[in-house]
Amino acid sequence: MNGRPDRIRFLNATSWFEAIPDIYMTSGSAIPRTDLDEAAGSAAAILAGQGHSDLGQRVRGLIGNFNTPSLGVRLQAALAWLRVRYGLAILPSNAEETCRLIPTIRGSYAHGDDPLLGRHAGSVLEAALLTEAVCHLLMLAGLGFDLCPDLGTDHVLTDNLTRLKRLALARAAANTSASA
Secondary structure, X not given: OOOOOOHHHHHXXXXXXXXXXXXXXXOOOOOOHHHHHHHHHHHHHHHHHOOOHHHHHHHHHHHHOOOOOOHHHHHHHHHHHHHHHHOHHHOOOOHHHHHHHHHXXXXXXXXXXXXXHHHHHHHHHHXXXXXXXXXXXXXXXXXXXOOOOOOOOOOHHHHHHHHHHHHHHHHHHHHHHHHO
């Protein structure tokens, strides 16, 4: 893919992240399944009473997923978990900022709304590299591996992390010169 911002690379990276078991999530306060089922049944009944009985299954599916964390929440949790496991410097200091853009970019790409990327278009490569790096790190952690002091220069994780840190430095330098 030669490092160019690429829709397929980005979407593949986010799909990969979504396929990784969420070992990084802490258990939160979930709504009991019985409460969700009751709410979904009530909503479906109201819609049916208004002539929209065909939406009952969709409403049940939507309400049934309330306990599923969003992509953004899972990414932020993964970053926090990786920083605890491997140290703060494992990812660039702006990783959380880049991470907040990923759901927006994913939504635009997944639904064919490329023009909606607007000011985020330049962040696609950085978002793809970050997502790939997070996936590599989560895979290593999930398999019980700690990071070697030096993965070598030919390792894709090392390459992604190096490129991410260079992009973060370039962004910081651009912000500094723009404010001066």
